[in-house]
Amino acid sequence: MxxxxxxxxxxxxxxxxxxxxxxxxxxxxxxxxxxxxxxxxxxxxxxxxxxxxxxxxxxxxxxxxxxxxxxxxxxxxxxxxxxxxxxxxxxxxxxxLPIEVADYVDFYASENHASNLGRLFRPDNPSPLMPNWKHLPVGYHGRSSTVVVSGVDIVRPCGQRKGPNDPAPVFGPSIRLDIEAEMGFVVGVGSPMGSSITPDEFADHCFGAVILNDWSARDIQAWEYVPLGPNLGKSFATSISPWVVPLAALEAARVDTPVQDPEPLPYLKGTEKWGLDIDLEVEWNGHVVSRPPYAQMYWSPAQMLAHTSVNGAATRTGDLFGSGTISGPEKDQRGAFIELTWGGKEPVQVGDETRTFLEDGDEIAISATAPGPDGTRIGFGEVRTRILPAKDAGR
Amino acid sequence: MxxxxxxxxxxxxxxxxxxxxxxxxxxxxxxxxxxxxxxxxxxxxxxxxxxxxxxxxxxxxxxxxxxxxxxxxxxxxxxxxxxxxxxxxxxxxxxxLPIEVADYVDFYASENHASNLGRLFRPDNPSPLMPNWKHLPVGYHGRSSTVVVSGVDIVRPCGQRKGPNDPAPVFGPSIRLDIEAEMGFVVGVGSPMGSSITPDEFADHCFGAVILNDWSARDIQAWEYVPLGPNLGKSFATSISPWVVPLAALEAARVDTPVQDPEPLPYLKGTEKWGLDIDLEVEWNGHVVSRPPYAQMYWSPAQMLAHTSVNGAATRTGDLFGSGTISGPEKDQRGAFIELTWGGKEPVQVGDETRTFLEDGDEIAISATAPGPDGTRIGFGEVRTRILPAKDAGR
Structure with missing residues (x-):
């Protein structure tokens, strides 16, 4: 012993x-x-x-x-x-990889992130937030086959991109490869088709949480995403941390979400606090470039799961849902480089170098901690990934 | 014996x-x-x-x-x-259900359908087709957990909807429940992360085809889908036929796709014909209301699979991809009721009754046949489903 x-x-x-x-x-x-x-x-x-x-x-x-x-x-x-x-x-x-992923859904629950992306992707729109954004946790299904664990290198994806002034799209390696620093939530016990989960039933269904990096090829995404949403700009890889922190370890981290105004519809309201005071840190080649605060997320994970199932969609053991990029109100709290560099126009300092989007050989590590009981802190570990050069670029 | x-x-x-x-x-x-x-x-x-x-x-x-x-x-x-x-x-x-579904991706490969939906959903847009539509097979990931077989009843989903003049969204059973008559393709042998499948490798990977009904709650979809695509408007159910017709049985059905102009990028070009001359028939309460022609689809299933994997996304045994609604140029060839009734404005005759969208108790059967060898025909069977009333409507 x-x-x-x-x-x-x-x-x-x-x-x-x-x-x-x-x-x-x-x-x-x-x-x-x-x-x-x-x-x-x-x-x-x-x-x-x-x-x-x-x-x-x-x-x-x-x-x-x-x-x-x-x-x-x-x-x-x-x-x-x-x-x-x-x-x-x-x-x-x-x-x-700690879980066999069933369905993977990624949300968009940070008001700062959604507003920033709205300004960048839809500059002509008078409001950066879409009219639905404060009424429902907007989300989309992602690809389960490419969820990988920390330490698995990511090959730069190829795809179509077309700048606004290009006459036609071109094919090649993404030149705007980005991260999205998120938390991921894992369903332990699902719900049968035709039933739904209320926000207050969250802890009976959600097993725990991981750090999630929703790799994003912004050039591929910008060209493809209207009207059916992101596909190849995201589907090449999603990385998660190897340790699933059980929900029970997060009791001391539970906080109210920011005030939700307008008031959500009844199916999105619960009596329990499911905001989470989790602090993330994004390292780019060993240099901290951002500290996204999860506590700022507008929609809670309990609301995301309630929304996912309210139409009777079955949930299953191994379902994974991402929070969407976590961005706070400050520049150094932005969880995606497209925001941090404002679409590539404002390079950031990464040690002795500057960066806009990811270069081959770059390494990203996202870590997270949260309050534990009695003034302690607990860790989620990290999700660490290296970018390899594109393959098949000549296709 | x-x-x-x-x-x-x-x-x-x-x-x-x-x-x-x-x-x-x-x-x-x-x-x-x-x-x-x-x-x-x-x-x-x-x-x-x-x-x-x-x-x-x-x-x-x-x-x-x-x-x-x-x-x-x-x-x-x-x-x-x-x-x-x-x-x-x-x-x-x-x-x-004949397959364990890995990832499910739904495409949008009919030019007639995409144009009709563009006119209905985005009436202010000068062009019904988005600029990307003729350059890539637009698609999105759907929910695998709710793929069910013919004969499984579908409960009318609840969700948020908001008419253009409503001050706020309301929650309740969908009032614009619709079908999408599609073909589905099943991956038998996948491809590892970081690799891709060319159009000419299609038959080494695709095992066979089924009829697919991509149930769609148009009111939920219209409110939620900008900017990340359909989610709850689709995720409550997708029905497939029980018999998977092997690709080898479809040799005589192989035809050229319609002319693709502009010419697709090299990764979407193959030397083999993977258009398919499949005739579908949609019955509403026993009355044929539409005969969608698969041969009119702009993008072939080989192109859809090549596109799905060109960014290095892994494909797996059990991956299912839908063609998107099959609509021909004629009104009685439209594979969704939102098109057939032009957004509900032009009811169709269903026996002695008229219909716009689906009513509780309605039964939909989609069948399909294709040319076999030597002048014979082969059948896909049917996907037959009944609509049950909503549950939890008071939530």
Whole structure:
């Protein structure tokens, strides 16, 4: 037996306990929980085949009572003796995509982001926000097949782009490759077709949260997106962090959303607070360029899930929904480079260099922390990705 | 042993052999092929565990050489003696959703449909087609969780709608519930992230085709869709026919697409013909109201798949992509009621009644046939659905 070392002030103490999927050399992926700088192998410490699976889906499908039971058991386990063979250093394991993604929906829930994008993409429109924006959480379905975990390199996508004065579109590597710093929420227990989930039922369905980077090729997106929304400008990749922080670890982070005016329709109203005081940080080649504040998001994740299901659409274990880019009111709180550089017109300083959009070889790391109980803080870890040059550019 | 009766002129002769998933009372779903008015149980006639699966995915993943091998074997099998216990009357079996849907993408490939919708949704725009429309197959990701098979009733969805003169949106059952008569294409063998599929590689990846009804709540859609595209106006349900017609059965149906002007970019050009001469028929409460001609579609399914993957997005076994509403140039060839009734202004005769959009209790059946070899015809069967009243309308 051994005792897991939890460094003083660790973002991964017994107050957090995020779940992930890991493997060590020559072994199969299985479920673990992060404790300090270690991973505790749940397939060893619990007699439950769900933890021997290569994704969290089987465990997530067991429901909230079971999530609470396992969390309570872990909170005492990780502060006592555990089998030595169940403990691995984080540095020694490979982390895998933690969930099998069912449907992926991406929202657009930051008023600052939606307003900035409105000004940039639709400069002739008198109002930067569309008339529907304050009545419903606008969202669209994204591609599940290309959700990848932190550490997976992204190949610069090719596609069609056409500047406003170009006579015809051209094909080639995107020249306006961008990030969107978001939080992602994972559905543990779905809802059958024909039913819906209220905002106050959120915690019975949502298992936890991850950091999400919604890679965006702005030139491809700008040309394709009218009238049916983004497709190839987004579908080439979405990166998430490897640790799913359980909703129960976010109790101390729960805050009111900003005032919603006009008042939302009844199906979007709940009695519980589901704004979340999560602080993100975006590093570009090791230099912090933005600190997006999740607490500023207009729509809560509980409202996003309620909206997704109110028409009777089924939700499933493994559904992932993104918040949309998190941008605060200040320039250095903007979660996408198109906003940070105002469409590429105002380059930002990245160490000794300047940047507008991403260059080949650039590395982006988005990290996040939130308040934990009793003045502690908890961490989401990070989603870190390198940009590789385009392939097939001559097609 | 027995011989399967294939009635003279059957749309399900040895020239067709579509695959589906069926069960009989008290048995598990498994793979069968339709022959005449019978279903041949492939889990009995072939020694391959893929045919004992509850979806076609395992078989589809085996690839084109195996698809060809099984088809050749079946073409001789079904005209000779087969084990009696492998044959069931279609009337005696339950048909299930034939595929486990991975990503679902819906396109917009009919010029007549896109032009009609442009005139209806954006009457102030000088051109009914958006500038991108003739350069790329416009499409968006839809919801996989709500793809259902023919025979599954659809509950009228609730959602937000707002007429142009309403001061604020209201919530309630959709009052403009519509169909979209489409063909759907099923990916058998996918492509890894970072790679792409050319139009001429289509038959190595696409397993077959189904009829698809992309249910659309026009009032919900009109209010939500700017700027990120349709979401709840579509995500409540998509119905497909139970029989997947293999691409190999469509050889005689292959035609050129209409002339594409301007010439598509190289990645969208192939040397093979992948237009398809498929005739659809839409029945509303038993009365034919439209006969949409698939051969008029501007973009081919091979171009849609090439476009989907050209940015390096992974494709997977079970990916489903819809053609978009099939509308011909004539009024009685329009595949959506919003076009057929011109936004509800020109009701259509449905037997003794008139209709604009769908009423509770209405039943829609979309069927399709195509040329087979040697002057024969083959059938896709039908997708038949009844509309049930809304639930939770008071929410």
């Amino acid at each position: 051994t005792v897991i070392d939890i460094p003083e002030g660790s973002l991964f103490g017994a107050n957090n306990l995020p779940y992930g999927v890991f493997s060590t050399a020559g072994t199969e992926p299985r479920v673990g929980v992060r404790v300090g700088d270690s991973v505790l192998d749940l397939s060893v410490v619990f007699d439950d085949p769900a933890f021997a699976e290569p994704t969290l889906n089987a465990f997530m499908a067991q429901g909230r009572a079971r999530w609470d039971e396992v969390r309570a058991a872990l909170q005492s386990l990780v502060t006592g003796d555990v089998p030595a063979e169940a403990v691995h250093a984080v540095a020694d394991v490979e982390l895998h | 027995t011989v399967i009766d294939i009635p003279e002129g059957s749309l399900f002769g040895a020239n067709n052999l579509p695959y589906g998933v069926f069960s009989t009372a008290g048995t598990e779903p498994r793979v069968g092929v339709r022959v005449g008015d019978s279903v041949l149980d492939l889990s009995v006639v072939f020694d391959d565990p893929a045919f004992a699966e509850p979806t076609l995915n395992a078989f589809m993943a085996q690839g084109r050489a195996r698809w060809d091998e099984v088809r050749a074997a079946l073409q001789s099998l079904v005209t000779g003696d087969v084990p009696a216990e492998a044959v069931h009357a279609v009337a005696d079996v339950e048909l299930h």
